[in-house]
Amino acid sequence: MRFSSLFQLTGALISFTLPAALAADSRYCLDGNTISAKDFTLQVSDDSSSLAALAAHFQSTGKNVSVSAVLNSANRALSEGSPSVGDGSPSEAWAWNSGDFETTKWMPQGITSSGDALGKGDWNGHEAWIVSWYQDGDSVRVSFVDRKTHAYRHVLLVYPDADDDFKSITIHAGGIMWYGNLLYVVDTKNGIRAFDLDNIWEVEIADGVGKMADGSGYSADGYRYVLPQIRWYKWTPGEDSPFRFSWISLDRSDSPDTLLVGEFVRDGEVDDNGDAVPIRLVKYELDSTTRQLRTDDNGLATASWAHCVDIVKMQGGVSYEGKFYLSRSNGRDPKAGDLFTWEEGKTAEEHSGWFMAGNEDLSYNQARGEYYTVTEYDGGRYILAYKV
Numbered sequence: 133m134r135f136s137s138l139f140q141l142t143g144a145l146i147s148f149t150l151p152a153a154l155a156a157d158s159r160y161c162l163d164g165n166t167i168s169a170k171d172f173t174l175q176v177s178d179d180s181s182s183l184a185a186l187a188a189h190f191q192s193t194g195k196n197v198s199v200s201a202v203l204n205s206a207n208r209a210l211s212e213g214s215p216s217v218g219d220g221s222p223s224e225a226w227a228w229n230s231g232d233f234e235t236t237k238w239m240p241q242g243i244t245s246s247g248d249a250l251g252k253g254d255w256n257g258h259e260a261w262i263v264s265w266y267q268d269g270d271s272v273r274v275s276f277v278d279r280k281t282h283a284y285r286h287v288l289l290v291y292p293d294a295d296d297d298f299k300s301i302t303i304h305a306g307g308i309m310w311y312g313n314l315l316y317v318v319d320t321k322n323g324i325r326a327f328d329l330d331n332i333w334e335v336e337i338a339d340g341v342g343k344m345a346d347g348s349g350y351s352a353d354g355y356r357y358v359l360p361q362i363r364w365y366k367w368t369p370g371e372d373s374p375f376r377f378s379w380i381s382l383d384r385s386d387s388p389d390t391l392l393v394g395e396f397v398r399d400g401e402v403d404d405n406g407d408a409v410p411i412r413l414v415k416y417e418l419d420s421t422t423r424q425l426r427t428d429d430n431g432l433a434t435a436s437w438a439h440c441v442d443i444v445k446m447q448g449g450v451s452y453e454g455k456f457y458l459s460r461s462n463g464r465d466p467k468a469g470d471l472f473t474w475e476e477g478k479t480a481e482e483h484s485g486w487f488m489a490g491n492e493d494l495s496y497n498q499a500r501g502e503y504y505t506v507t508e509y510d511g512g513r514y515i516l517a518y519k520v
């Protein structure tokens with residue numbers, strides 16, 4: 133009797149403690165854990181059939197346009213700004229036009245440049261920035277900015293959800309990275325989405341997103357062009373072992389090229405099990421011919437490198453030749469942004485007050501020896517360029 137009840141007790145304990153055992157997630161940055169890159173996997177899915185049907189429609193109606201055409205049709209202008217900057221004095225500070233500078237509807241988040249797109253630094257003769265903006269729970273737009281004229285135009289990101297329709301994309305778009313003909317955009321809980329810069333479509337200037345009610349064409353909330361999603365890299369471990377795709381950048385010094393993603397975590401955040409929410413940096417290898425993530429035959433992309441860091445409120449980061457440059461934001465005070473420089477195996481160096489308030493994503497341009505950030509707060513929105 134005693135033995136069997138002991139057995140039952142042990143049995144009960146085993147089934148009872150199993151969820152807790154699972155909670156000691158090997159991907160977490162807990163004492164005794166050594167995280168392994170092979171556990172950070174993304175499954176590719178191609179959104180090709182509806183995309184192909186829509187692309188054929190816009191091609192046949194002469195409304196498939198290039199990045200150059202978008203830049204050449206820019207309808208807004210940046211102006212030189214003189215914000216009170218942080219200790220890391222930028223070489224350039226560009227303010228959005230007054231509507232975009234002040235609006236509380238749209239928030240700029242991600243930045244990338246033609247230096248990411250191609251190592252030579254320009255795209256068909258244009259040096260350009262692309263900046264992402266989100267409208268909470270509603271849509272994402274990206275600004276194509278010509279570095280020569282400082283003119284820009286917004287383009288709406290869309291998801292082709294039928295052979296004759298598309299819808300807006302309701303993500304945070306915290307970071308973007310331009311690589312060849314693809315624009316990579318982070319989708320916080322779900323992974324990374326890729327958009328096809330070889331298929332930018334001209335639509336009617338009208339309200340609503342997608343097929344117009346009267347069937348006379350397509351519209352995009354008053355924007356003239358849309359950029360469609362072509363592919364999705366979904367976080368395979370799922371919600372049980374979450375990863376926050378908060379920002380993204382390109383490292384051309386790795387061989388092959390890699391993309392780096394990092395997590396934004398607030399001070400002292402714990403998950404449902406009371407475990408400290410991990411803060412990780414992860415790299416995936418890119419194929420410079422197809423411009424896609426390297427995957428196995430089953431379409432699984434496995435990280436090539438993963439590491440824990442303890443820098444809270446990370447808004448952006450880049451790496452180059454083994455050195456990491458990671459940014460933190462701390463609210464609206466002037467000089468509220470910090471820069472950390474770090475090499476694996478060493479202690480990070482903090483440069484407190486390096487950035488002005490609202491600093492977000494980081495992007496490095498090897499061709500120019502510059503890096504960039506955007507600041508998000510209404511009334512203080514700039515593109516900032518820094519010489520290395």
Ligand SMILES: *[C@@H]1O[C@H](CO)[C@@H](O)[C@H](O)[C@H]1NC(C)=O
Nearest residue numbers: 187188191196197198330331
């Ligand atoms: C749209 O134009 C681009 C060049 O800008 C081209 O690469 C692409 O194939 C075209 N799309 C279609 C469906 O023909």
